[in-house]
Amino acid sequence: MLAFLGFLTVVLMLVLIMTKKASPLVALIAVPVVTGIIACGFFVTDPENAPGVIDFVANFKSMGKMITGSSGIGSVAATGVMFIFSILFFGILTDAGTFRPIIKKVLDLVGTDPIKIAIGTAILAAIVHLDGSGAVTFLICVPALLPLYDALGMKRTTLATIVALSAGTMNILPWGGPTIRAATALTPEGQQTDAVAFFMPVLPAVLAGLVCVLVIAVFLGRAEKARLGNVALAGKAYVEPELSDEEKALLRPQLFWVNIVLIIAAIAALLKSGFAPAVIFMVF
Known part of the structure; x- marks a missing residue:
């Protein structure tokens, strides 16, 4: 019962x-x-x-x-704090415009080739999903890529499929929802949940999964190219969405490399430092 x-x-x-x-x-x-x-x-x-x-x-x-008690909120409090501060960390980086040059560079590289666009979609979704939030990934990737897909005549379902595959694979990160929930469920009663320790053994599988996502993206891109034939973009190019005055005030383009170093250092600290993930995200 x-x-x-x-x-x-x-x-x-x-x-x-x-x-x-x-x-x-x-x-x-x-x-x-x-x-x-x-x-x-x-x-x-x-x-x-x-x-x-x-x-x-x-x-x-x-x-x-x-x-x-220790088998209730007490066992997941640290995980909840980690989740809160990971969203704050990556949210601040997003507001500062850290990912905007990366998005623009990826879109510049893919051009009008459906295969490159499919691969670029997978890479872009993986980068954006570093914050572990699926909603944010779709809110950034779809508005950025949809005009390009529509201009070429590529299927919107192809965009949704690739973004979902890439985000789903990246969602296994220690601060992603599935890993947090699985680690919490499998942690012995009375012990603190350690999502990073839970994640490390499956890291090779996650990397293999990302390779599979790229392979699937290539197949989908080739299918689109075969369906469309040699379609040109007819002079259309990617146009960055207009930002509000409030959003512009938050941009810190001069700190791009500082923020990139912060991201790399935070991930390295998560995997190797031994400190609790909640502490690392709070500090960074």
Whole structure:
């Protein structure tokens, strides 16, 4: 019954969020609390001294400790802090315009060749997804590349497929959602979650996955080239989207290389320093 309630909790949260019946924050808090209260009627309070005896009131009172204790928020607090500061770190870098020259360079290199465009899409999505946020990746990559795809007549589904493949592979980073959740679930009760230690053994698989993404991008690009034939861009070129005055005020083009060094140093520190990822992102 407890296992069933656990699966039911996950299903209900997904349904509420995907159907927009509740915001993610409300669904993630309310559903587990409700199913937790229901579970109080199935959990044996003292199996050693009173096997089979269910004390609903005692179980209900223990819920608070279960939520905030070492097996609850206490076990994921450091991971949550890491996630918050990783988003802040890469968000500040994005606002400073660190990735804008990289995006422009990639788009300049791909030209009007569908194969190069497909490869460039994969590389660009992988770079942008360093922050571990899928939403940010699509918000940056799609507006930047969609005019180019439309001008050439390339399928929009090709753009979506390549970005999703690249972002999905990069999402295995220690500060990505899937790795954080998997590491949390597999960490013994009472111990702090270490997403970096969990990530290191699968690093070769992630690198192999990125190679596979590039190979798939080549195949998709060749298919597009064969479908379109020798299509020219008809003089159209990539035009950078206009920035608001607030966005322009945040740009720091003179600090581009400083920011690149920060990114490289932060990743190196995450993999080799031994410090907790939350501390590293806070410092950087």
